[in-house]
Amino acid sequence: MISLDEAVTARLESHGERFEVLVDPDAALSIKRGEFDGDLEDVIAAEDVFEDASSGDRPPESALEEVFETTDPLEIIPAVIKRGEIQITxxxxxxxxxxxxxxxxxxxxxxxxxxxxxxxxxxxxxxxxxxxxxxxxxxxxxxxxxxxxxxxxxxxxxxxxxxDEVVMAVQVPADYAGSAQAQIRQFGELQSEEWQSDGSWVGVLKFPAGLQNEFYDLVNEHTSGEAETRTVKDEDEIGTR
Structure with a gap:
């Protein structure tokens, strides 16, 4: 569940009654669009349906049955969000x-x-x-x-x-290859890799172009600045040295 401070109120008025639920704002919008695929209990502030959430008053069960044909909050909450309005301060x-x-x-x-x-x-x-x-x-x-x-x-x-995306080749010296390649290969989409006869490791990765500086920082951190990197301009170069 989320805290009350993080929640917004979704409100539905029907059959002369008002129903309010407390939910994460992004999840509420996702539920309203029919795009939510998470666990409802993770994005609500209370597993409850209120007549007035600010005072904690609840509608009678007969009203829940009449409008939603159930008294189960986990079934009612998405219905309130989909059919009602999201209130934000x-x-x-x-x-x-x-x-x-x-x-x-x-x-x-x-x-x-x-x-x-x-x-x-x-x-x-x-x-x-x-x-x-x-x-x-x-x-x-x-x-x-x-x-x-x-x-x-x-x-x-x-x-x-x-x-844009960038394709980057990196050669890690043998002294660092064992531990460094495990970290570097997770940075982006690994296009190819090869262990060289001298024990060094060569990897080619694709990742968002805006992350180049982060990539260089990662490589330098795990190789003490001794690795070599280059941008691969032609994807035909992938897998070649």
């Missing part, structure tokens, strides 16, 4: 907008590059400033994934930007 809306804004910035920074600077990643701070300059406002009631394309459209007149 100004403070809840502000917090949701701030959270979605941060998620959007991080998603763009992880995937975007600057095509005018040899596809170098854009730092989150630059994305943040550009979104502000573009006047883009995150919709707290929409999933972040649904807002990325619109955000990119607004960003392009402000900064050179595009979403």
């Amino acid at each position: 100004a403070e809840q809306r502000r917090k949701m907008q701030e959270q979605k804004h941060n998620q959007l910035v991080n998603k763009i920074a992880r995937n975007a590059v600057n095509p005018q600077m040899d596809d170098a990643p854009h730092p989150p701070e630059r994305i943040e400033r550009a979104l502000e300059e573009a006047g883009f406002q995150v919709d707290p009631m929409e999933p972040v994934e649904n807002q990325v394309d619109e955000a990119l459209d607004d960003l392009r007149p402000v900064i050179p930007i595009r979403f």
Whole structure:
């Protein structure tokens, strides 16, 4: 379950009665769209149905039976959300907008590059400033994934930007290969790997282009800066040295 501070109220008025449930805002939107596939008990603040959630008053069981044909809260809660309205306070809306804004910035920074600077990643701070300059406002009631394309459209007149993936080859010296390759191979999608006769390990990985600096940091951390890396421009090179 979630805390009351994290929950929003979903309200349904029917048959002269009011029914309220307390649920995570993102889960509520997902349930309303028919996209929720998680465990309901993980995203509600109370396994209960209220007449007035703020006072804790509950509707009579006869009203639940009449409207929902059951008294089971776990069956009623999704019905209230789907058929009713999601109520959020100004403070809840502000917090949701701030959270979605941060998620959007991080998603763009992880995937975007600057095509005018040899596809170098854009730092989150630059994305943040550009979104502000573009006047883009995150919709707290929409999933972040649904807002990325619109955000990119607004960003392009402000900064050179595009979403891309990078394919990176790395050769880890024998002294570090055993432990380092186990960490490096998890960073992205492993395209190919090969153990060399000198005990070194060569791997080719694909990952979002905005993560290049994180990749270099990871490789340097686990190889004391002795590994060699290069960007693979032509995928025909994968698997070759």
